[in-house]
Amino acid sequence: MELTTVWFALIAVLWAGYFLLEGFDFGVGILLPFVGTDERSRRLAINTIGPVWDGNEVWLLVAGGATFAAFPEWYATLFSGFFLPLLLILVALIVRGVAFEYRGKRDGVAWRKRWDLAIFVGSLVPAILWGVAFGNILRGVPIDAQHEYAGGFIGLLNPYALLGGLTTLALFTLHGAVFLALKTDGPMRVQAGRIAETLALVAVPVAAGFLIWTGITHTDGWGVTLSAAAAIALVSAIPLTRARREGWAFAATGATLLLAVAALFVTLFPDVMPSTLDPAHSLTVHNASSTPYTLRVMTWVAVFFTPLVLLYQGWTYWVFRKRLKLSDIPG
Amino acid sequence: MDSLDLSRWQFGITTVYHFIFVPITIGLSALVAGLQTAWVRTGKEHYLRATKFWGKLFLINFAIGVVTGIVQEFQFGMNWSNYSRFVGDVFGAPLAMEGLLAFFLESTFLGLWIFGWDRLPKRLHLATIWTASIGTMLSAYFILAANSWMQHPVGWRMGAGRAELTSIGAVLTNSTTLVTFPHTLTACFLTAGALLLAVSAWHLRRRNQEEVFRPSLRLGAWVVLIAGIGVLISGDLQARVMTEQQPMKMAAAEALYENTESASFSVFTVGSLDGREEVWSVRIPSLLSFMATGDPSGEVEGINDLQAEYQEKYGEGDYTPIVPVTYWSFRLMIGFGGLAMLVALAALWANRGGRRATGRWLWIAGISTVAMPLLANSFGWIFTEMGRQPWTVFGLFRTGESGSPAVSTGEAATGLIVLTLLYGVLAVIEIGLFLKYARAGAPDIPAVDEAEDRPLAFAY
Numbered sequence: 001m002e003l004t005t006v007w008f009a010l011i012a013v014l015w016a017g018y019f020l021l022e023g024f025d026f027g028v029g030i031l032l033p034f035v036g037t038d039e040r041s042r043r044l045a046i047n048t049i050g051p052v053w054d055g056n057e058v059w060l061l062v063a064g065g066a067t068f069a070a071f072p073e074w075y076a077t078l079f080s081g082f083f084l085p086l087l088l089i090l091v092a093l094i095v096r097g098v099a100f101e102y103r104g105k106r107d108g109v110a111w112r113k114r115w116d117l118a119i120f121v122g123s124l125v126p127a128i129l130w131g132v133a134f135g136n137i138l139r140g141v142p143i144d145a146q147h148e149y150a151g152g153f154i155g156l157l158n159p160y161a162l163l164g165g166l167t168t169l170a171l172f173t174l175h176g177a178v179f180l181a182l183k184t185d186g187p188m189r190v191q192a193g194r195i196a197e198t199l200a201l202v203a204v205p206v207a208a209g210f211l212i213w214t215g216i217t218h219t220d221g222w223g224v225t226l227s228a229a230a231a232i233a234l235v236s237a238i239p240l241t242r243a244r245r246e247g248w249a250f251a252a253t254g255a256t257l258l259l260a261v262a263a264l265f266v267t268l269f270p271d272v273m274p275s276t277l278d279p280a281h282s283l284t285v286h287n288a289s290s291t292p293y294t295l296r297v298m299t300w301v302a303v304f305f306t307p308l309v310l311l312y313q314g315w316t317y318w319v320f321r322k323r324l325k326l327s328d329i330p331g
Numbered sequence: 332m333d334s335l336d337l338s339r340w341q342f343g344i345t346t347v348y349h350f351i352f353v354p355i356t357i358g359l360s361a362l363v364a365g366l367q368t369a370w371v372r373t374g375k376e377h378y379l380r381a382t383k384f385w386g387k388l389f390l391i392n393f394a395i396g397v398v399t400g401i402v403q404e405f406q407f408g409m410n411w412s413n414y415s416r417f418v419g420d421v422f423g424a425p426l427a428m429e430g431l432l433a434f435f436l437e438s439t440f441l442g443l444w445i446f447g448w449d450r451l452p453k454r455l456h457l458a459t460i461w462t463a464s465i466g467t468m469l470s471a472y473f474i475l476a477a478n479s480w481m482q483h484p485v486g487w488r489m490g491a492g493r494a495e496l497t498s499i500g501a502v503l504t505n506s507t508t509l510v511t512f513p514h515t516l517t518a519c520f521l522t523a524g525a526l527l528l529a530v531s532a533w534h535l536r537r538r539n540q541e542e543v544f545r546p547s548l549r550l551g552a553w554v555v556l557i558a559g560i561g562v563l564i565s566g567d568l569q570a571r572v573m574t575e576q577q578p579m580k581m582a583a584a585e586a587l588y589e590n591t592e593s594a595s596f597s598v599f600t601v602g603s604l605d606g607r608e609e610v611w612s613v614r615i616p617s618l619l620s621f622m623a624t625g626d627p628s629g630e631v632e633g634i635n636d637l638q639a640e641y642q643e644k645y646g647e648g649d650y651t652p653i654v655p656v657t658y659w660s661f662r663l664m665i666g667f668g669g670l671a672m673l674v675a676l677a678a679l680w681a682n683r684g685g686r687r688a689t690g691r692w693l694w695i696a697g698i699s700t701v702a703m704p705l706l707a708n709s710f711g712w713i714f715t716e717m718g719r720q721p722w723t724v725f726g727l728f729r730t731g732e733s734g735s736p737a738v739s740t741g742e743a744a745t746g747l748i749v750l751t752l753l754y755g756v757l758a759v760i761e762i763g764l765f766l767k768y769a770r771a772g773a774p775d776i777p778a779v780d781e782a783e784d785r786p787l788a789f790a791y
Binding site: 043046047050051052053054055057058060061062064065066068069070071072073075076077078079080081083084086087090091093094095097098100101102103104105106146147148149150153290291293294297298301302305306309312313316319320 | 390391393394395397398399400401402404405407408409410412413415416418419420421422423424426427428429430431432434435436438439440441442443445446447450451490493495496497499735736737738742745746749750753757760764767768791
């Protein structure tokens with residue numbers, strides 16, 4: 001396999017890891033106003049993701065860094081072209097990260113309410129915008145001969161991309177609800193399970209709409225197959241949640257996200273950012289990539305260190321595997 | 332202002348802001364790890380209380396360091412896409428390595444440290460903070476390797492319209508990196524030491540928790556002194572490497588216009604810095620020559636000669652950085668760093684043995700040391716980045732060509748305004764929380780409760 005293909009696959013893996021992991025902590029953040037009836041239960045919800053959200057976010061940083069190193073043209077076109085949405089995402093991630101650390105550091109209802117709002121909005125905005133961004137990448141955007149994005153901000157808000165945004169929002173929130181049910185015991189487990197059931201009824205039609213739209217415009221065999229597999233995984237989450245098999249339900253929503261990202265990247269390949277102006281201006285794994293030497297160096301680094309990262313991040317989840325309940329939260 | 336100017340301001344503001352928190356994170360994580368090690372080894376309670384106290388301040392600081400770090404990575408693509416296209420093949424590699432080798436390590440193990448107090452065996456828990464601390468240092472290494480390549484590009488060749496990597500080994504062992512890394516790392520320890528010194532001085536002046544803050548004051552002061560000596564030595568080495576690789580930066584640092592042998596170092600100058608109307612200055616003979624070349628009578632190149640030389644080499648243009656900025660930032664960097672060392676020395680002397688300092692001014696000086704290294708760090712970066720202008724990659728790629736053509740003035744202005752306001756608000760909140768917890772003092776340690784179902788001692 002060519003190294004450009006390897007790196008395309010590795011970047012897909014990084015995004016898949018990011019959606020799988022930060023997907024549920026976005027979801028928990030979005031659900032915070034709905035599951036937390038009092039201060040203690042809100043803290044309970046936040047503490048389910050407390051030890052891991054920061055490590056989850058690093059997947060995004062590494063995806064960004066890896067794109068810079070392996071596909072600098074893609075990184076440059078994408079980040080400068082999607083300037084305003086990325087700025088919004090940055091602001092959201094900043095206030096959200098600070099909110100987790102600071103909300104409990106001062107007593108006072110107003111103080112905490114403000115940070116809870118920051119967690120909610122800070123989780124909601126990226127959960128929508130990542131879908132909008134990938135919807136646009138898949139759909140293609142106006143890219144000129146110099147590989148510069150030639151559309152405005154409004155151009156990014158087309159119906160297909162917005163449906164993509166709703167899809168990630170629905171999937172992340174569902175994923176988060178299932179995670180909450182998996183990680184808590186007592187009333188929150190029951191409540192999160194019920195929310196997950198309701199959310200699934202929204203997520204299935206929204207995601208199906210996006211998949212069908214994608215299938216109509218991109219008739220890539222593998223892409224369609226993977227999309228269908230994602231759909232099956234998503235639907236199977238419903239009975240699993242209902243049966244209170246939270247571990248399996250989480251595996252199902254996780255598989256949905258992994259398969260959806262795989263479908264997206266497979267459909268995209270060999271383009272990384274198609275141009276709607278002229279296919280000749282499209283960015284592909286070949287014209288956007290670094291030199292073979294850089295890719296070789298980075299491949300060695302990835303081969304040695306990715307398993308190590310997976311190992312210790314996996315260990316973190318093992319250390320904090322216990323379900324939390326209200327009595328675990330200091331009063 | 333156009334999109335490029337706005338992006339320059341944004342980069343300057345976000346980078347200087349980010350670098351207020353980074354040195355504290357790097358230095359303090361190691362000091363907290365050291366205190367926790369002392370507790371694990373001796374079992375003395377005051378070490379545990381110190382660990383938890385400084386650990387809390389560390390986390391309040393770390394939160395902002397982390398979230399502002401994301402902006403650093405994103406803005407290369409957002410605001411500097413031409414730069415990213417030109418250098419991505421070389422510059423992206425250390426950046427990606429930082430993510431994979433360092434970020435994952437620090438954030439994952441810090442999560443384990445915060446929430447692992449009740450979950451992990453004592454020694455394993457201690458290992459998590461050390462691992463996180465090593466992660467922060469690795470982070471610094473890769474970022475400095477990337478930055479050093481901009482100061483002194485090595486291990487590359489010119490490809491089709493872009494720089495291409497030919498040797499990752501050369502990039503990671505760049506002579507610039509090898510002198511910059513120890514300089515930055517020791518400066519981080521100096522910063523964290525000053526923080527310990529200052530907060531401890533505040534409590535000791537009020538005779539609060541002397542059993543916790545006396546050892547912390549001594550630790551902080553010693554760290555400032557030892558790290559300070561390291562900063563001086565590494566800074567001296569760095570100045571020589573810089574003079575050799577970027578003579579214009581050194582000339583601008585001194586506002587030296589003509590090639591001079593046995594050049595003196597002006598500590599302070601009144602008058603214009605264009606070398607024509609010097610009203611008054613305090614000078615140390617031959618020091619500049621010594622700093623630049625290691626030889627008191629060595630020749631230091633001047634701005635005018637270098638400007639002529641660069642015009643011949645790179646074509647018409649102005650190759651002189653803004654002299655007052657480089658001149659003053661260089662002095663303020665050295666001055667504030669040196670001042671912190673003097674205060675540390677005085678604090679150690681006045682509190683030697685079992686003595687307790689009596690002079691009010693000494694306590695005030697001790698408390699204000701916290702700001703000195705932060706200022707020195709900021710001026711250090713301003714100097715090193717502004718002194719490289721007009722280049723983003725020295726001798727290779729200019730700042731004027733580095734911006735994002737796709738980003739409009741309105742977008743760039745939005746970015747600058749939004750981030751500046753947000754950072755401003757965060758600064759107010761951070762300082763408020765920091766002061767609250769600094770004043771609260773070290774927590775009492777509750778009796779150990781071995782019950783299975785006890786609440787989590789550490790939680791959000």
